[in-house]
Amino acid sequence: MTRYILHRILQGIPLLFFISIILFVLMMNMGDPIATMGGRTATRPADRERLKRQLGLDKPIVVQYFYWLAGNDWTKIDLDGDGIGETYGERKGVLRGDFGYSLVNRGKPALAVIGERIPNTLILMVAAELVIILGSLLVGVYSALHQYSFTDHFITTLSFIGYSMPIFFIALLSMYIFAVLFKRWGLPYLPTVGMFDPQVGKTAGQVILHMILPVLSISVISLAAYSRYIRSTMLEVMNQDYIRTAKAKGLPRPQIVYIHALKNASLPIVTVIGLDLPLLLGGAVVTERIFAWPGMGRLFLDHVERGDLPVVMGILMLISVAVVVFQILTDIVYAWLDPRIRFG
Amino acid sequence: MGILNIMIAESTPNLFVDDLETPPLPLTTLAWKRFKRHRMAMLGGVFLILLVLYSFGGSLFVEEKYANFTNPPIRLNTPSWQHPFGTDTVGRDVLARTIYGGQISMIIGILAVIIETSLGILIGALAGYYGGTIDSLLMRFTEAMLNIPEIFLLIVMAKFFGNKIPNLTLLGRTFSGSVVVIIVIIGLTSWMYLARIVRAEFLSIKENDFILAAKATGTSNTEIIIRHILPNSIAPIIVSATLGIANAILSEAYISFLGLGVQPPTATWGNMLDGANNYIESAPWLWFFPGLLILLTVLSINFLGDGLRDAIDPHSRAI
Amino acid sequence: MCNFKKYSQLISVIVITLILIPACGPKTSASPKVTTFIFTQEFDTLNPLYSNMWFSQITLELWNGWAWNFNEKNEPVPYLVKEMPSIENGGISADGKTITVKLREDLKWSDGIPLTSEDFVFTYDMTISPKNAVATTYPYDQLASLEAPDKYTIVMKFNEPFAPWQATFWKGILPSHILKPVFENEGSIDNAEWNLKPTVGFGPYIFKEWESGSYTRFVANPNYWGPKPKIDEIFIRFVPDDASQINALEAGDGDLGTFIAYSDIPKLEQEGIKIIPAFSGYNEGMFFLISKERGHPAMLDVRVRQAIAMGIDRESIVKNLLLGKTAVPASYWDALPFYNTPPVQNYPYDPEASNKLLDEAGWVDSNNDGVRDKDGVELVLRYGTTTREVRQDTQAVVQQDLAKIGIKVNLLNYDSDVFFASYDKQGPAATGQLDIMQWSDTTNFPDPDYYYWYCDEIPSAENPQGANWQYLCDEELDSLFKLQATQVNPEERQKTYQKINQIFHDNVYWLGLWQDPDMWALGKRLSNYKISGVTPFFSIGEWEFSSGE
Amino acid sequence: MDPEPLVIVEKLKKYFPVKKGLVFQKQSGFVKAVDEVSFEICRGETLGLVGESGCGKTTVGRTMLGLYPITEGKVVIEKLDIAKADRNKLHRLRQKAQMIFQDPYASLNPRWTVSAIISEPIWVHHLAHSEKEKIERVQELMKLVGLSPRLINRFPHEFSGGQRQRIGIARALASQPEFIVCDEPISALDVSIQAQVVNLLEELQDQFQLTYLFIAHDLSMVRHICDRVAVMYLGTLVESADRDELYENPLHPYTKALLSAVPIPDPKKDRMRHRIILQGDVPSPISPPSGCRFHTRCPMEKPHCGELVPVFKEAAPRHWVACHEIT
DSSP: OHHHHHHHHHHHHHHHHHHHHHHHHHHHTSOOTTSSTTSSSOOOHHHHHHHHHHTTTTSOHHHHHHHHHHOSTTSEEOSSSSSSOOEEOOOOOGGGTOOOBOSSSTTSBHHHHHHHHHHHHHHHHHHHHHHHHHHHHHHHHHHHHTTTSHHHHHHHHHHHHHHHOOHHHHHHHHIIIIIIIHHHTTSOOOOOSSSSOTTTOSOHHHHHHHHHHHHHHHHHHHHHHHHHHHHHHHHHHHTSHHHHHHHHHTOOHHHIIIIIIHHHHHHHHHHHHHHHHHHHHTOOHHHHHHTTOOSHHHHHHHHHHTTOHHHHHHHHHHHHHHHHHHHHHHHHHHHHHOTTOOOO | OHHHHHHHHHOOGGGOOOOOSSOOOOHHHHHHHHHHHOHHHHHHHHHHHHHHIIIIIGGGTSOHHHHTOOOGGGTTOOOOSSSTTOBOTTSOBHHHHHHHHHHHHHHHHHHHHHHHHHHHHHHHHHHHHHOHHHHHHHHHHHHHHHHSOHHHHHHHHHHHHTTOSOOEEETTEEEOHHHHHHHHHHHHHHOHHHHHHHHHHHHHHTTSHHHHHHHHHTOOHHHIIIIIIHHHTHHHHHHHHHHHHHHHHHHHHHHHHTTOSSOTTSOOHHHHHHHHGGGTTTOTHHHHHHHHHHHHHHHHHHHHHHHHHHHHOTTOOOO | OHHHHHHHHHHHHHHHHHHHHHHHSSSOOOOOOEEEEEESSOOSOSOTTTOOOHHHHHHHHHHSOBSEEEOTTSOEEESSBSSOOOTTTTSBOTTSOEEEEEBOSSOBOTTSOBOOHHHHHHHHHHHHOTTSOOSOOTTGGGEEEEEEEETTEEEEEESSOOTTHHHHSOBSOOOHHHHHHHHHHHSOSTTOGGGTOOOOOOSSEEEEEEETTTEEEEEEOTTOSSSOOSOSEEEEEEOOOHHHHHHHHHHTSOSEEESOOGGGHHHHHHTTOEEEEEOOSOEEEEEEOOOTTTSOGGGGSHHHHHHHHHHSOHHHIIIIISTTSSOOOSSTTTTOGGGGOSOOOOOOOOHHHHHHHHHHTTOBOTTOSSSOEETTEEOEEEEEEESOHHHHHHHHHHHHHHHHTTOEEEEEEEOHHHHTOOGGGTOTTTTTOOSEEEEEEOOSTTSOOOOTTOGGGOOOSSSTTOOOTTOOOOHHHHHHHHHHTTOOSHHHHHHHHHHHHHHHHHHTSEEEEEEOOEEEEEOTTEESOOOOSSSTTTTGGGOEEOOOO | OOSSOSEEEEEEEEEEEEEEOSSSOEEEEEEEEEEEEEEEEOTTOEEEEEOOTTSSHHHHHHHHTTSSOOSEEEEEETTEETTTOOHHHHHHHHHHEEEEOSOTTTTSOTTSOHHHHHHHHHHHTTOOSSHHHHHHHHHHHHHHTTOOGGGGGOOGGGSOHHHHHHHHHHHHHHTOOSEEEEESTTTTSOHHHHHHHHHHHHHHHHHHTOEEEEEESOHHHHHHHOSEEEEEETTEEEEEEEHHHHHHSOOSHHHHHHHHTSOOSOHHHHHHSOOOOOOSOOOOSSSOOSSSTTTTTOTTOOGGGGTSOOOEEEEETTEEEEOTTOO
């Protein structure tokens, strides 16, 4: 097992390199980070020239990638534009945990910029994932046990609708109904945007209240997908011989369902969740935009707009690492759930 | 030449072993029978036809010029007899725009899937058929692409390709270059799952003796890939492509919604929503109709794909 | 040390509370006056040297400030200085090459340290130091030298007279006692903590906290050297979505918003929210690519440009898309009436005249495809701008208007970092891929100086950062622009601008679409405010807030 | 018969690499599937290649036709050296040398009609000038192997196992080959059908002067069809001789053991005869035993058997054997 994990980790490293190269090349051609620098007019020509040099953006892409990866503190860089390097660079490179400084939030390390948003995204996503897992288990198991009943058909249809729902449609619709119309009708209404009311502060109650609609929007799609998945897995397991044996033995039904069937049905579900979890780390970009949630997805959008390579690369690499790690974790959980699986 | 003549002369008809009595049903008939039983899939199919009629047939009644006709004095009018879906921020008719937007959205969906499927098949086939280093390289690349969430990749690519492609004139209509960009980037970001499916299919099918037989016959690798293996892995490809259309239409909507997609005045359901973001409350018709149409289209395709899967690809089981 | 500070703060809070409770118990509680501003963009950094962002720059007035402010009429008023330097009071030397600034003597930073000429010199040093990657070195790079003969005097010396000094110098001062040690230790202030948490300032408010993605909080500066501010706390909340901003303003969750879309104004006014337009010099307009090598041949002909000017119903755009809340500018200097005297005449909407001009110019629809052509070249223009909604809407309307006079335009939209990308980054405007470019621009407001039309700003491989994306080299215009930059005497400068304006008008080098004042929305709870187009919060200390209605 | 053999196999080696390792895979060894195998087949002759499953006989067949790259050695078919042949020559060879497969289910493309399957060699080698001519030839071939030409547009799943094998034979004949490798063509069929197919093969051989390499593990059927028989053990040939000579007078202990296991139709004789039961399992082809590969299981084993590799030599006229104990 240890050997297997080691194997996977070692495999993950070249993969991450691969990803970083693809992304870096894309990022380098995405726009000019010093075109306006967030201002309302174009940056002055002389400043553009100087900034490109000072921020190292004048270097060829290979050199920039190398600096990004391995830092430039071992070489002298030219700050004053005379073509001769005089001071050592300050960047340590990603390999040494330095993702560089944000080009937008000047003076702030990219990791710090991202780090501030991670908790917000996690709060939202963990809540959504809990709703998804619990909800889909309930719905999926129920409709598997009542296969072909009216409720089953109803749930199946509903889950298809949920699965086909564009996230912005459900987000806009729910915001319109629960925040706008409810308010108009004098009903208790939900807040439209933000994570909390700054004047009240970041209290648990505030955050929960602001979280309801985004969580709802994120959950609907995955809930539909997962519950269908659980339903079909459960159906398959319920038709296995050992379940029939258990029934024949006269085991109580809940015991059959929850101990025998569900445990075995949970295997493929673990895989799916394992694949989905890291993606949630990126946050639902669209949801965060609509509800102005200060998470990573919105951060990504804001910084992509200004070509902030260090932050955008940071976010994407972080997610990639998470994907790799979660794939390994999934395998471990898988092995733990299913004693037949041993990795050699 | 000679040998065959001898064959004819000396072949004896009474050597025939046995004829078949009743011909079994062809595969396509079987599939159709299974498909027909899938009521939701039938319904999805019918709905999809209606939606296609709406988007493409609608252009018989409404001219594209009308869909792009701005009339600022009547901006943001509520739905009325004259403008059943209301008007947008420059007074264009929303109904007409959903018709032409639907066309573009569907064309994007279909063309993007063609790119996606071609890429997926190409990469999956090369990796699965040749194996070895080619396989490792291609699969590492696939995994790398797969590891980045699609929406992020789409955004980055949309910025990368943004407006690098000029406008196109096709069939007397001018398509914004951004339409082509969207098609390309959706195609480029969605082939990975299909590549994996195709690779797995190829890996298993190429082990069959009939591939060896073809090699022994002298059939070239390309012919083996195209004529032998591909037809045998067509079922999952068709299902994946069908569902891919739904995904592509959604992807288009997402990037257009984020302002990186097809640029106005060319309407798509997605970019109609983009402008609506600021009018959630004051002009709900701006987002409701295109949103609903996207939902209905995606839903119909998903139902259809589900039915197809059951009909032609009974092995696979997934959502 | 740190702990002690917190501890003492806690004690003082408790003590004050204990004192206050019996004092105001029976009466209405004197709850602190807390107001919320809504910004649609989050600050990138708060260090004035490092940010180009307008929101960051205007917030400066809360906690830092300019040496002199501009009032609601956009006239300079002394703030850190005793009086505005002028030739009359000797602040400006006769040859216009030396400017002497006298500072107030009672200035101090929020931590009690006096603010002196040393801080000004430090700000200058930091701006031009090659070790700092500041957003712009302009206008400090124009200085020959900067001297501080005493604690309250600074002497700015130029090689040439520098006309636009008022609008450009001393927008934000750095605390040398905080940042000098950083610079000496780290060799740069690029990464100083103060940039993002400027807890030491000198404005009526001081920075308290910044919750990324949510808000920044400013509280009244107890050490403020001016009159005590009337409001206790200001929250600046970041709401990226325009619609949410409007909702929040209507619901009273926010007391101030800006960048209000014209279409939202009636609704807000209905709710009793005051809308104040503040001119900051911005005019939305079209720039034309006038280049033999890169552009469309038709654009070289002034008659075609005039036809475009008369072929677009700009009044209708302003009336319908912008709800008549603004006007069509006749010149690039509309917001600066002084430099637009006598005002130039605007081109009227006259499609017939346009048609006539185009016919005269030889552009006729010879193949009957609805588009004019000449010598086999169709009159199809590329018209690009950013993705802002109102711009896309304008494009759609313009496309229709121009189609009526037989000009076809292809519309293109770009994210602003792509649109404004430089020549070497293949920016579409910079590389001459667009015949018509639209954006909103201002001069060094309230100063008319600009560099877009200099011949030596034409981009090329040798000059990849060039800003003359019109590729237009008009020798006369070039020399007039160079002349005005050295005319410290306003009257002389005004005369130069008359000529410049006339050239612009006659040649249609730029076509104004609408004046683009900043639209401020102020809720009912705020009062006694004045808003300037240059320094909107110049009087923030006097603003009043009343929670009880 | 031609004095010159149609097929010459000389010291043929086929090793498959075995890979191991975490990230950087390295070769850790080989599966020595075929090791120094030599034989010749004359025109019109049938050589039977027998041995236990996994001994490498199928690999010999496939390597000979260039389906696997040759590790070492020489294969000459119709004066053409396969190892040295370029693409074009190999392509021409494939017209002359064909193969019939063991599994009639897996060897026919399920998505193709009979017509497409049988005509594949025809279009690959451009043997027909028109679509019509192609169809006619397919129909002829179908008749030839005893299939009704009416079934030309049917799919393989509509046929029985025997019929499918006939389709496979028709495909092999389609390119007018001279040499056919029959890779256990009957082992997947019912016994009743086996005889039909073998008879068909024999008839075709007579008609068209075909040369067969008949790979089988069933010694009785081999005796029926083959002119010469070669016995393989663990990648090497242990004995080869004319059919009757081998069956009457086997020399190698392994051949003896194999023949002793063949059921004899007469129960009396069957009971009388001495059955040789081999000890132990077949060793791994990755690290085959040193010296004589059979020594670990040989009833006649001597100490030097594990050291020296026995030479494949002609012990009697046209009777070759590889054993230290036979001189």
